[in-house]
Structures are given as C-alpha cells and as structure tokens.
Amino acid sequence: MTxxxxxxxxxxxxxxxxxxxxxxxxxxxxxxxxxTLAHGQIFMAAGLVALxxxxxxxxxxxxxxxxxxxxxxxxxxxxxLFAFRxxxxxxxIAAAVATIGFALVIENTALQLRGSSTAVALxxxxxxxxxxxxxxxxxTVQLFILAIAAxxxxxxxxxxxxxxxxxxxxxxxxxxRLLPLLGIPVGRITVLTLAISGALAGLxxxxxxxxxxxxxxxxxxxxGLVGLAIMTIGGLGSLPGAMVAGIGLGIVxxxxxxxxxxxxxxxxxxxxxxxxxxxxxxxxxxxxE
Amino acid sequence: xxxxxxxxxxxxxxxxxxxVALGMYVVYSTGQLSLGQAGFAAVGAYAxxxxxxxxxxPLVPVLLAAAAAAALVAIPVAFGANxxxxxYLVMGTLAVTEVVRVSLSNLDAVGGxxxxxxxxxxxxxxxxxxxxxxxxxxxxxxxxPLGLEMRAIFDDEDxxxxxxxxxxxxxxxxxxxGAALTGIAGALFARYLSFIRPDLFGIGLSFSIALYVLxxxxxxxxxxxxxxxxxxxxxxVLNRMQQFGLPPVLDFASPWRFAIYGGLVMxxxxxxxxxxxxxxxxxxxxxxLRRRVRRLRASAHAAATPARLWTAGEGAALEVVGVGHRFGxxxxxxxxxxxxxxxxxxxxxxxxxxxxTTLINVVAGRLPLQRGSLRLARTxxxxxxxxxxxxxxxxxxFQSVRVFGHLxxxxxxxxxxxxxxxxxxxxxxxxxxxxGAPPEALARDLTLVSQRRVEIARAVASSPLVLLLDEPSAxxxxxxxxxxxxxxxxxxxxxxxxxxxxxxxDLALGIADRIVVLDFGLVIAEGVPDAIRRxxxxxxxxLGTMGRSA
Numbered sequence: 001m002t003x004x005x006x007x008x009x010x011x012x013x014x015x016x017x018x019x020x021x022x023x024x025x026x027x028x029x030x031x032x033x034x035x036t037l038a039h040g041q042i043f044m045a046a047g048l049v050a051l052x053x054x055x056x057x058x059x060x061x062x063x064x065x066x067x068x069x070x071x072x073x074x075x076x077x078x079x080x081l082f083a084f085r086x087x088x089x090x091x092x093i094a095a096a097v098a099t100i101g102f103a104l105v106i107e108n109t110a111l112q113l114r115g116s117s118t119a120v121a122l123x124x125x126x127x128x129x130x131x132x133x134x135x136x137x138x139x140t141v142q143l144f145i146l147a148i149a150a151x152x153x154x155x156x157x158x159x160x161x162x163x164x165x166x167x168x169x170x171x172x173x174x175x176x177r178l179l180p181l182l183g184i185p186v187g188r189i190t191v192l193t194l195a196i197s198g199a200l201a202g203l204x205x206x207x208x209x210x211x212x213x214x215x216x217x218x219x220x221x222x223x224g225l226v227g228l229a230i231m232t233i234g235g236l237g238s239l240p241g242a243m244v245a246g247i248g249l250g251i252v253x254x255x256x257x258x259x260x261x262x263x264x265x266x267x268x269x270x271x272x273x274x275x276x277x278x279x280x281x282x283x284x285x286x287x288x289e
Numbered sequence: 290x291x292x293x294x295x296x297x298x299x300x301x302x303x304x305x306x307x308x309v310a311l312g313m314y315v316v317y318s319t320g321q322l323s324l325g326q327a328g329f330a331a332v333g334a335y336a337x338x339x340x341x342x343x344x345x346x347p348l349v350p351v352l353l354a355a356a357a358a359a360a361l362v363a364i365p366v367a368f369g370a371n372x373x374x375x376x377y378l379v380m381g382t383l384a385v386t387e388v389v390r391v392s393l394s395n396l397d398a399v400g401g402x403x404x405x406x407x408x409x410x411x412x413x414x415x416x417x418x419x420x421x422x423x424x425x426x427x428x429x430x431x432x433x434p435l436g437l438e439m440r441a442i443f444d445d446e447d448x449x450x451x452x453x454x455x456x457x458x459x460x461x462x463x464x465x466x467g468a469a470l471t472g473i474a475g476a477l478f479a480r481y482l483s484f485i486r487p488d489l490f491g492i493g494l495s496f497s498i499a500l501y502v503l504x505x506x507x508x509x510x511x512x513x514x515x516x517x518x519x520x521x522x523x524x525x526v527l528n529r530m531q532q533f534g535l536p537p538v539l540d541f542a543s544p545w546r547f548a549i550y551g552g553l554v555m556x557x558x559x560x561x562x563x564x565x566x567x568x569x570x571x572x573x574x575x576x577x578l579r580r581r582v583r584r585l586r587a588s589a590h591a592a593a594t595p596a597r598l599w600t601a602g603e604g605a606a607l608e609v610v611g612v613g614h615r616f617g618x619x620x621x622x623x624x625x626x627x628x629x630x631x632x633x634x635x636x637x638x639x640x641x642x643x644x645x646t647t648l649i650n651v652v653a654g655r656l657p658l659q660r661g662s663l664r665l666a667r668t669x670x671x672x673x674x675x676x677x678x679x680x681x682x683x684x685x686x687f688q689s690v691r692v693f694g695h696l697x698x699x700x701x702x703x704x705x706x707x708x709x710x711x712x713x714x715x716x717x718x719x720x721x722x723x724x725g726a727p728p729e730a731l732a733r734d735l736t737l738v739s740q741r742r743v744e745i746a747r748a749v750a751s752s753p754l755v756l757l758l759d760e761p762s763a764x765x766x767x768x769x770x771x772x773x774x775x776x777x778x779x780x781x782x783x784x785x786x787x788x789x790x791x792x793x794x795d796l797a798l799g800i801a802d803r804i805v806v807l808d809f810g811l812v813i814a815e816g817v818p819d820a821i822r823r824x825x826x827x828x829x830x831x832l833g834t835m836g837r838s839a
Contacts, residue, residue: 035376086559093322094562097503097554100496104551108544225383225492232380263402267391270384274369277381281373 005135007258008251013142015250016149017208021223022230022242023156024200030160030237031169031193032089033176035096038079039201040224041106046072046198047205047215048110051120061210068206069199075106076198080190089176089190103220110217119216122209145207152203156196157239169193173237222266229269233276235286245284293525297413301481303521304416308474310501310517311423316467317507318431319460320443321370324495325363325382326471328389331490333359333472334479335393338405341480348411351480352419352473359472360465362389367464371457386495393487404486411480419477423470428510430466434707439463441693441704443507448691451653453679453708453751471498504557506564508695509571516565524550568695569731595715598752599631599784604666606631606786607652607683607755612661613810614647621647623810624661629786629803631754634777636789636797638821639807640830645790646688648807649757652788653685654678666754679708684753688760690740692747694733698726701743705750712752715783720746723776738769745776755786762793774800798822806830 021043028036050068053059059067083098114120129139160166168189172179179186208223209215230249234241249269256268282288293299309326316323336358340346346354366385370378394402430436438459441449450456479485497520505516527546557565599606605628614622622644629635637645650656652663654675663670665681673681684705693701702720709715721728723746726739735743741761748756758777762770770793777800781787791797797804798818806814806821808830814821821827 029376083555083558086555087562091562093503094558097500098558100500101551101554101556101558104554105548108546108548108551111544112548221493229380229384232377236376263394264391267388270387273380273384274388277373277377278369281377283377 002135002137003258006137007254009136009138009142010257011251011254012247013145013211013250014254015247016146017204017211017246018226018230018250019153019243019246020149020200020204020207021227022234022246023153023239024197024204025227025231026234026237026239026242027156027160027193027197027200029231030239031173032084032190033173033237034084034089034092035228036079036083036099036194036197037096037224037228038075038083038099038103038106039197039227040222041103041110041220042072042075042079042198043201043205043223043227044215044217044220045075045106045110046202047209047219048114048120048217050202050206051122051209051215052114054122055120065203065206068202068209070202072202072205073195073199076194076196076201077191078102079198080194084190084194085187089186103224107217107220114217119214121214141210145210148203149207152200153243156200159196160239165189165192226269229273233269233273233283235280235283238283238285238287241283241285293522293529296525299521299525300413301416303518304413304420305474305478305481306497306501306517306521307514308416308420308423308477309471309498310505310513311420311427312467312469312471312474313498313502314467314507314510314513315427315430315470316463317502318436318439318443319463320446321382321460321464322379322499323370323382323464323467324379324492324499325366325385325389326467326498327490327492327494328386329359329363329468329471330475330478330494331386331389331393331487332362332468332475334475334485334490335399335405336472337476338408338479338485339399341408342405348409348415348480352476355472355476356469357472359475360469363465363468364461366468367461370464371460383492383495386490386492390487390490393490402487404484404489405479406484408480408483408485410483411477416477416481419473423473424510424514427470431510434703435459435462437696437700437704438707440508440696440700444693444695445691447655447675448687448693449704450675451655451679451685451687451691452704452747453676454704455676500554502564504554504564506561506566506568506570508563508568509566511571512564512566519565520550523553569734572729572731595719595783596713597782597784598713598715599754605629605664606633606666607788608662608664609648609652610662610664612648612651612658612663614644614651614656614659620810622651625807625810625812626661627805627812627815629755629788631786632781632784633803634781634787634789634801635803635805636791636801637805637807638794638797638827642809643807644810645807646759649685649759649788649790652755653683653757676708679751679753680710682712682752682754683757684708684748684751684755685757686741686744686748686759686761688763690737690744692732692735692740692743694731696732697728698724698730698732698735698743699728701732701747702728702750705747708751714752715750720750723749725772737764741765742773742776749780749785753785755788756780757788757790759790760792761789762791762796770796 024039046068049071050064053067054064079099079102083102084095087095087098129137131138160169168184172189230245231242234245253268257265313326333355337351337355340354341351373381399405438454441454442456442459446456501517501520502513506512524546527549528542608628610626612622612625625648639645651658654673665683670678706714724743726735726743732740732743762773774796777787789797801818804818804821805812806827813830814824814827
C-alpha cells in the first residue's frame, strides 16, 4: 500500500513538472498557432544559469528560483524577437524551423561555456522526507513543488480565461488579422505570451532541479521533446489538456519505472502518444481544426 | 588551403545526407512532414546488416532487403499518418523514430545496444551510384502523373480530392516509397561504418534530415539536394577552420559550429521561409532551356474546338432526392429535391444560410450524405468519397478559390484531365485557353480572378457530367462576369449539366435554363427565370434584393 502511494506521489511530482512544461508549449501554440522547438533548451538554460549563479553568489533557494524564471522569460521573449517575428505569423513551418535554429544557438552556447559533461549541482543538499500525510511520506521540498505547480497552473488558466490580456491572447488565437484593426497591439501580446511561456519553462526547470539536485547542458532536447509529446497528447492548444496529459504521463512513467520496463522507459511518452493519437486524432482534449 | 572533398568520410556523408534528404522529399511532397525518417533508416540499416552478416547476402540483395524492411515498417505508419494532420502527424512520426530506436536496443537478435558488427564494407562509389539512380528515379516520379498528384496534395488536400485524387492512397505510397529509399541509405551507412548501433539513429538524425529539406526548399527536386549539400559542407568547413591557418579566435569546431549553424537556420527562414530554392527560382534558372522545349511543344498545345461530350437525352444527369443535412442542432438542408439534365444550367438561388454551399458539399462528397439519395445518371453516389465522385463525373469549384499554387496552370489542368478516366477528353490546348492564363505560370502568381478560371478549367478537364460552380463570379467586374457567362454557356453546349450557385442574381437569371430557389433548407420555388422573377413567395423570401440589383 505505502509502495503504491509512494509511486503515485513520485508520479504526481514528475507530472506536475511535466504539466508546467507542457503548459508553456501550449500557451504559445494556443495563442500564436506556432510551434516553438526551443523550449527544451530554454528550460535547460534557465536551470543552468540559476544553479551557476546560486553556486557562485551563494543565493538562497527562492532567489535561485526567481533567476530561473527571469532567464526563462527573457529567452522566451528572445524566441519571439529573433525566431518568430523575422518569419511572420502566417508561416508556421518556417517559424518552427527558425526555433530549431534558436535551440541550436542556446544549447551549443551552453555547451561551449560549460562543456558537455558538467552537470551543475544544487549547493544545498536535498532534505530527506520528513512529513507524513496519510499513506504519503514526503519532504517539505516535494510539498513545495506540488503546491507551487498547482498554484501556477491555476493562475495561468485564470489569467488566460479571465484577464483582459488573456482575452486579447484568445482573440489573437481566433483571428490574428482582426486584432490590429481593433487597436490591440499584437506585438505586445506575442511578447507577453512568450514571456509567460518562458517563465513557466524556467520555473519547471527550477522545480526539476530541486527534485534531481542538478542540471546538465545536454538535458534540453529530451525534456523539450517530452514536453511537446505531452502537449500533443493533451490536444494542441488546450491548457487543461496539457495539465491532464502532463500529470497523467508522470503517473504512467512512475508506475512503468516501478514495475521495471528497463530501457523502454524512455519510449513511454512516445508509445502513449501513438496510442492516444490512434484513438483520438486530436489528442485528449483537443478540438478538430 | 585544404580541400574537404579529399576526406573519404566527408564525401560519403555528403552523399548519404543527400540520399536521405531525397527520401524525405518524397514523403514531404505530399505535405506529410515526417520526423520518422531516422527510424526508417535504422530499420533499413539493421535489415541490411542482418542479411549481410548472418546470411552472407551480396550488396544488391542487401539493399533490396533494406528497402523492403523499411517499406514494411512504413506501411502501418503510413496508415496511422493518414488519420492525423499537421503537428499531430509530426509528433506521431517522431514517436516512430524513438520507438524504433528503443525497440532495437532491446532486441537481442540484432545485438541490443551493441548492435551489429562486421558487415562487408562498401564506400563512396556504391553510394554515388545509388544516389545517381535515386535522383533519376525520384525525378521521374515527380514528373509523372503520380508526382503531380503528390504535389497537389501538398498545396491543398481537399481540393486534390475534389480534383479526383485518391489522397489516402497517394499519401500512403509516398510514405512507403520515401521509407524504402531511406532504408537503402541506412544500409549503405551501416556498410560504410561496418558496424551499427541503435543510438546512431536518434531523433537528432530525423531533425537533421528535415532541416536539409526545409532549408533547401521542398518545391523542386534540387532543393533538398542543395540543402543537404550546403549544410553538410558548411559544418565540415567550420569544423576545420583551424586547418586554414586562421587565428584561434576562429576555431569553430563543435560546439560553436552548431551555434553558428543555428543562427544561419534562423536567418534563412527569415529571408526565404520556403527554403533556399523555391520553384520560381529553379524555373528562372532553367528558363532558357524551357523556352526551347516550349517551342517544340507549341504544336501540341494548339487549341482545337472540342467535340460535344454528352447529348441532351431524356435521362437526368443528376437526381437529388430528399436530401437533408444537419450540423449538430442546426438544420442546413431540410428536404431538397431537384434534377438536372445534360446540357442544362440550373442556378441555385437563396439568401445566405439557405443551404446552397451545403448542398454542393453533400453532392460533391465533401460532407457525408445524412438523408436522401443522390444519383448521377443511373449510378447511386451513396457514400462514395469525393475523389471517386469526381472520377465518376461530378466536378466542383470552391467558394473560396482553391487552386494548387505551386503547380503551373498547365499542371492544374492536367491534374483535372486525369480524373476524366475513360470518358471523352477535352483537348489540353482548349482547356488552357479556358484559363486565359499562360500555361507555364505558377497558379499562386495569378490574380484571384485568373485563379478562379484556372479552377474552373481544372474542374471541366475531368469531362464531368455535372459541374458544380460555387460562387464563380465573386470578385469579378462586369467584363469578367460577361466572359464567365460565355464560358458557362460554352460548357453547357458541350453537354455538361452546370449547377450554378452565385450571389449575382443577374448572372444567374441571365444564363440559367432553370432556377431552384432554396430557403432555410427547403426548395420554395422552381422554374424558368421569368417565372421565378414573378413568383410571389420567392419575392417575399429572397428576391426583394433582386428588384434592386436587376
């Protein structure tokens, strides 16, 4: 029983991080109808910079997290300025290819500066499990991760659903050509969307670093593609879909790992993706175009 | 200065990258952006190495086995890919690459993560021969009618179906053929290294292959080849900057060279979003050659007046009986019945939302028949898909112009001719005259009105019994509308039954033999134009607007 509960908890922790990352992709795709392939590298760079800064300056954990968020947001804005804008909103494939270019720039700059084998470790040791909640045994850090992830997910959803800027974002998703005619500054909305999206990736990276204790310059590609797979499983552009799929995948992976699927572990998201697409060609909560 | 081409490995991988780019090109020509190419290369490499090492097969059978294995794996992938579109397809095929790699690492029969060793070596020469054959084969394929259909699907899948293309079959063929080619490349790769491991075929390879094609440009055979060549060459030169005797600041060996490459990718997409070589660019390079060919062909293009296709007999060309259609709770067609004979123009009139376009979509097979029946001559259309109906003789145009932009005017028309099947064919020259556009122009470069005429000519080219025209005069001025009226009359004189939906009531009343008036999904009047003009119910429901515009 406790083993089952522990696996579920591990799945939830992993899933919460997945959901944040998938949310960051979904925000961009849902609003701009554009795919960014640089978010895995943004995720990596945000975590790396934050951990290096914490290591050199002796920053407290909260400040380290803020650094990750700020770096993520800045690189998100850079994606808009250097990859999306020069191509234009109406060319989704060229825009996605440009973000591959941007991903190469980020990743290889990080590799050049840090070297490929140097994973940066968190300065403070991760606390041991000290809380008992029913059948769950968890640490304060884990509780913190879950709480932050939950709050941020709800807040992001509420922002897109309720706020004026969120409404403008949804309007942009609906009819990009109409917005300038209504006097709504499209440029500011795209920057804002990418900034929030990058910040989410940065936060997810920090939370993963808290869980794993380190970040490697090579971590970007794989996690980035898993984030994309989750967005696709959830249904392109659907925020609730991204969260459901993220948490779902986290739990599936945790159980796959506990029963021991060996090297098939890394194929779990992809097998899940293929299965879901065969049953639902638009993902769990996606709508047909 | 050193010459990178002296390096054997560089020469081999240059050719290898061009071959895999070619495989991707075959798939992506149908608009299917596959990131499963590394998976297909892996399957080919493993199958080829297996029959080589375990069974001792020689080169040619090894390559055939590689092609067959990759094609076999591609078949279920192709069927799956048919169910999804856009980014879902990209992600689904990416999953194929990852699943193949992990499966191979767990397959003890092929060495698990150690892979297979000790293949008979083959090198640059074999690769060059295969690449040359592949370029020839793909060039032939893309120039063939099948290639034309593939490129039409890239531009507009629904319109391709409306032009009689079996989009499903063509897309499956493209995925399987592209996979076979990529499988051969994989086998040659394995022989060159004389070992093979699953991690050589990761997601990164799939992305690289896609970049060759997307950077090079997908609208010509040269694009993917040039893309693969330039990218491979660039990375190699950057890698060897030191050897040119430059200061250490310019040491671009990895990882800097990949960062530079990334920056160049961004720049190319900003400046040339369709890739370095667009079809227009290739055509202007080849222009002098083309002019000579065109002179040779000029005689074949001479317009002849076509013979009548159908004679107006007693039987109906199209019978619509009790057709109804709902979108969720919204009733678009309540109960519609009418017939049209050969060599007759019937105009469907009705206010916005009366159900005109829905009716056309149901007849053409773009929407499923929910209620009632449709008969073309004596054949029931039932639940036949759109492309089968076009081949049987129901042809259409769309409300918003849908031509194949990256195809020339002549190619648009030739695609339509394919759907004529065993019916009498209209002369190509006459059809091109119908478009009023130069046959060598790309359809995307024409004005909207010209594109509409190209679309009509493409629809007519299939020698239809019934032609459905949805708002053909939209955006036309008076002179252009007059020409359109002439064209529609000439089509009737060929014996074609023309169903015309148009907002321009003058045009409809002027050329139609009979008018059918729809209101909220019901036929409220039917008759000759003069009778319709006088019908009180029609006036009340709709033609109030006619009095003003007439």
